[in-house]
Amino acid sequence: MTCYRALVFSLDPELWAVFSTSTSAYAFVALLGALWGSFGNVCIYRWPPSDEFPHGRSVVAPGSHCFECGADVRWYDNVPLLSYLWLRGACRDCKASFSPRYLLVEGAAAMLFVAAYHYVVAIAFISSSPWEQLLRFAILACFLWVLLIITFIDLDHQLILDKLTYPAIPIFYGLGLLLPAASVGTGLVGIAAGYVVVRIISDGFWLLAGREGMGYGDGKLLAIIGALYGWKAVIVSLFLGAFVGTIVSISMLALTRGRSTEADSEGERLGRVAVPFGPFLATAAVVYVFIEDDLEIYLAPLW
Numbered sequence: 001m002t003c004y005r006a007l008v009f010s011l012d013p014e015l016w017a018v019f020s021t022s023t024s025a026y027a028f029v030a031l032l033g034a035l036w037g038s039f040g041n042v043c044i045y046r047w048p049p050s051d052e053f054p055h056g057r058s059v060v061a062p063g064s065h066c067f068e069c070g071a072d073v074r075w076y077d078n079v080p081l082l083s084y085l086w087l088r089g090a091c092r093d094c095k096a097s098f099s100p101r102y103l104l105v106e107g108a109a110a111m112l113f114v115a116a117y118h119y120v121v122a123i124a125f126i127s128s129s130p131w132e133q134l135l136r137f138a139i140l141a142c143f144l145w146v147l148l149i150i151t152f153i154d155l156d157h158q159l160i161l162d163k164l165t166y167p168a169i170p171i172f173y174g175l176g177l178l179l180p181a182a183s184v185g186t187g188l189v190g191i192a193a194g195y196v197v198v199r200i201i202s203d204g205f206w207l208l209a210g211r212e213g214m215g216y217g218d219g220k221l222l223a224i225i226g227a228l229y230g231w232k233a234v235i236v237s238l239f240l241g242a243f244v245g246t247i248v249s250i251s252m253l254a255l256t257r258g259r260s261t262e263a264d265s266e267g268e269r270l271g272r273v274a275v276p277f278g279p280f281l282a283t284a285a286v287v288y289v290f291i292e293d294d295l296e297i298y299l300a301p302l303w
C-alpha cells in the first residue's frame with residue numbers, strides 16, 4: 001500500500017521502474033486499450049454520415065442497443081472483449097448476432113496500447129523520467145487510437161472524415177510540443193508536407209488520368225502524422241503505404257477477376273478495384289512510430 005501511495009504522489013523513479021514493467025501494469029494498459037477500443041466501435045459506427053443522419057450521430061447518446069430488436073445493452077453486458085465472448089457474439093434478448101468486428105477493434109486497441117506502453121517504458125524511453133514516459137505513452141496511445149478509427153471508417157465508407165482530421169491535426173501538433181526537445185517547426189513542416197504531397201499527387205493524377213487516384217482525406221491523414229512526427233514520417237508512411245497498398249490491390253484484383261464473371265461495378269469493368277488508401281497509410285504510420293529510431297540510422301545518409 002505504501003508502495004502505491006509513494007508511486008502516486010511522487011512517482012519515485014525507482015519504484016516506478018519496478019511497477020511500470022510489472023504484469024499488473026501491462027494488464028491495466030490492456031484493459032484501458034480495450035475500453036478505448038469499445039468507445040472506438042461507437043465512433044466508427046456513429047460518426048460517418050448516413051442517409052438518415054447526414055452529419056453522423058452522437059457518440060454519447062443514446063446508449064448502445066441491439067440493431068435487430070432495439071433492446072438496450074445492459075451495463076454488465078458492456079464489458080470490452082469479455083461480453084462478446086460470454087454472449088457468444090449475440091444479443092441477449094433476440095439472439096441476433098453482432099459483427100465480430102467489435103471484438104476485432106477492441107482487441108486491436110488493447111494490443112496497440114500494450115505495444116505503445118512497452119515501447120515507451122521498456123524500449124525507447126527506458127531512462128526517461130516517469131512523467132515523461134507517461135506523457136509519451138498517453139500521446140502515442142491517442143495517436144494509434146485515432147489511426148484505428150480512421151482505418152475502419154475508411155474501410156467501411158471510403159471516407160476520411162474532416163470532423164476527425166480537422167481537430168486531430170492541431171491537437172497532435174500541440175501534444176507534440178509538450179514533449180522534451182520538441183521544436184515548433186517540425187510539426188508545421190510535417191503538416192504542410194502531408195497535405196501538399198497529396199494535393200500534388202491527387203491533382204496531378206486527376207490531370208493525367210482524369211479520375212481520382214487519391215483523395216484529399218489521405219492528405220489530411222498524412223497531415224496528422226506529420227503534425228506529431230514531422231515530414232520524415234510523412235514520406236515513410238506514403239512510400240510504405242503505397243508499396244503495401246499496391247501489392248494488396250493487385251492481389252485483390254487477381255482474386256476478383258478469377259471469381260466474378262459479371263462486372264458489377266464500373267471500377268471492376270475498367271479493371272480496377274476500389275481500395276481505400278487510408279488503412280495502408282495508417283498501418284505504415286504505425287510501423288513508423290515503432291521503428292523510428294532504427295530508420296533514423298539507416299536513412300540518415302539520405303536526408
Ligand SMILES: [Zn+2]
Pocket residue numbers: 066067068069070071091092093094095096
Ligand atoms: Zn436483440
